Amino acid sequence: MKTFIKNGTVINPDTAFIQTTNVLIEDEKIMRIGDAQHEEAERVIDATGLLVVPGLVDIHVHFREPGFPQKETIQTGSLAAAAGGFSAVVCMPNTKPAIDTVETLTYVLQTGKRHGAVKVFSSAAMTYGIEGQILTDMESLRKAGAVTFTDDGRTVMDPGILYDCFCKAAELDVPISSHCEDHRFVTSGSFNRGKFSSLLGDPGIPALGEELIIARDILFAEETGARLHIQHVSTARGVQLIREAKARGVRVTAEAAPHHFSITDEQALLSGTMAKVNPPLRTEQDVEAVVQGLSEGTLDAIATDHAPHTIAEKSHPLERAPFGLVGLETAVGLTFTKLVHPGKLQLMDAISKLTINPANIMGLPAGRLEEGHAADIAIIDPNKEWIVEPDTFHSKSRNTPFSGMKLKGKAVLTMVNGNIVYDENSPSG
Template identity: 50%
Template structure:
C-alpha cells in the first residue's frame, strides 16, 4: 500500500468555487480523504504549506508530433514538458505523420504515452481522412480506440458540406468537434495579423475576418446539427462577439484561448522573432482586451496552450519561411497567473476552472476535480514564486518561445498523477 499525505495546503475546488485549508490523503493512487488534521499512518508526507493544491491541470490542445515528427517533440518529451508545466493530462492533436485518422495511430499514441509513464495523454482524432477536408473518418471506430474529440486542427475544413456531415456523424457517436477556424482563401500567404504593424513590417497579413467568417459558419452548423462545437485558439474581438451571441441563443458552443493570444499583440513581431509566428496570428490590443473580457464573463471556457514545438533549424530562418507555432506547456501557468490572476482579471478559482473542470467537461473526462475516490491527479502551485523564463531549462524539445527573459509569477512546484509525483521542484517529502 502506497500512501502520501499532502499537508498544510489550501485546496482549490473549482466546482464549488472555493478555496479552503485542508490536507489530502492519497492511498494507492486515489484520494481517500480531504480535511484538516489528517494523519499519514505509515505513508510519506509532502509539506505544501503556503501552496495551492489544485486538481491536475488539463491542456486540451497540444501537438506532441509523434508519430512522424520526432525531431520536434516525442510523446515522452512532451509528457515531461507537461509534467513540468503542472499538467496531469493533455489532449494531442492529430496532425502527425501518418495523421491520427485510424485506430492504429490512436492505439500507438496511447501505447507510447503509457511507456512514458508520466501524464495522461488523450488522442484527438482527425475529422477527415488525412485531414484533407474531403472524406470523413470512421468516427465510431476512433472513439472506441480512445479518441476524445474530432478535429482537423491546423487544416481548416473548407467545405461547409463536409463540415455539416462531420457534425451530424460526430453528434451521433457522441464526440465534440474542435474547429480550427480559418477561411483559407482569405488567410493564404499571410504570416501575421493584417493591419498597421504588417504594413510597417512589410509582411503579408491574415485578416481577422479569415477567422470570424469560419467561426460564424461553424456556429450556424452547430446550431443546425445540434453537435457540440469547440472553437480552438480564439484570437479576435469579432470571434468573441459571435461566440457570446451564440451562447446566449443556447448553441452548444465552447471556446478556448491561448496564453500567447491574451498576452502578446502584433507589436511583438517587430523584431522578426519567428517564435511570434503563430496561427491564428497575434492580434491587436483591442483583441487582447476582448479576450480578457471574454475570459472574465465566461464566454471563453478554457485556457489551452496550442503547444507547437519546432526544431531550431526550422525556426531559424526568414520570418515568412518559418513554420507557425510556439511551445507553451512550461510557461502557461505562469502566464495565466501573471497576466490574469495578479491583475484581477480572473480569481484563482476561475483561472483553475478554465484549466481543469471545463476542459474535462468538454472532452467527457472524469478528471478536473478533487474528491474522495477520484484519481489523485493534483497540481501544487506556489502563487508567490517568481522565475525568469529560460528556454534552456525546458523539458520540451522545442525552444521556440517568445517569452524568453520574461519574469513570471505563480508557478507549479509539484505535479502528481494517480498518486505518483512526476514533477517536484523543491517540496520536501518525508518518508
C-alpha cells in the same frame, strides 16, 4: 503508499471548494480532504502558502508523434506537461501519418500509456490526411478512444463534407474542435494583418479569416445539434460571435491560448519568427476582448496549443518558418501574471479554466480534486517569481516568444495517480 499534503489552499472548482486544509492520498486515490490523520504517511509535503489544485488539463497539444520526433515525442511532451502542472493532455492529429485511423490512434494512446509522464488522450482527424476531402471512420475512432474530432492546423472548407461530419458528431455525441481559418481568404502572411505586418512587409493574416469560420461553424452546430468547441480564439469579434451563440443556446464552448491573452502583434518586432503562431498574435483590443471573454465565461478553457518546432526550422526566413510556439511550461506563469495577479480573472475561475472546464468539454475523467478520485494534483506557488529560460524546458523544443520574461506563479509539483511526476525542489524533478 500514503502521502500527506498539509496546510495548502486546497481548491476544487467542481464544487467551488476553497479551504486551507490537508489532503491524504493512498496509492493512486485521494482518500480524505480535511483533518486527516497523517501519522502513518510515508511522505509528507508541506504546502503552506501554496495552492493544491486538480492536475491541470490541456486539451490542445501537439506532441508530434508519429512523424516529427526531432520536434517532440509523446514522452518529452508529457514531461513538459508535468513540469507545467498538467496531469492530462489531448493530442492533436496533425502528425505523420495523421491520426486518422484506429491503428495510428491506438499507437498514440498506447505510447502515452507506456512512456507518458501524464495521462495522454487524443483527438482524431475529421478527414483523412487532414485534407478536408474524405471523412474518417468517426464511429470506429470514437470507439477506439478519440475524445474529439478536429483537423487542427487546417479548416475543412467544403460545406457538404463538414455537414456530414457535424451530423455524425451529433449522433456520436462527441465534440468537434474547430481550427478557424478560411483558406480561401487567408492565403499568405505570418503575423496579424495591421500596422506591424505592414512595417515588416508581411501580407498579414486578417482577423476576418478567423471570424468567417467561427460564424460558419456556429451555424453548423446550431443546425445539426452537434457540440462545437472553438480552438484558440484570438479576435474581439470572434469572442462576440461565441457570446451571441451561447446566449441563444447553441452548444458551443471555446478556449483561449495564453499567448493570445498575454502579448500583442507588436511582439513580432521583438521576437520575429518566435512570435509566428496561427492564429496570430492580435491587437491590444483583441487581447482585451479575449481577457473579457475569459472573465465573463464566454471562453471556457485555457489551452496552450503547445506546438514545438526545432530552432533550425524557426531560423528559416519569415515566410518559410513554421507557425507555433511551446506553451506547456509557461501557461501557469502567464495565467497568474497576466490574469490572476492583476485582478482580471478570479483565482477560482482561472483554476476552473485549467481543470474542470476543459475536462468536461472533452468528457475526460480528470480535473477534480475529490475524495475517491484519482490523485492527479498540481501544487502551484502563486507568488514564485521566475524568469523564462527556454534552455531549462523539459520540452524538446525551445520556440517561445517569452524567453527572458519575468513571471509570477509556477507549478512546483505535479502528481499523477499518486505518483510525483514533477518536483521543482527535487534534483530529479
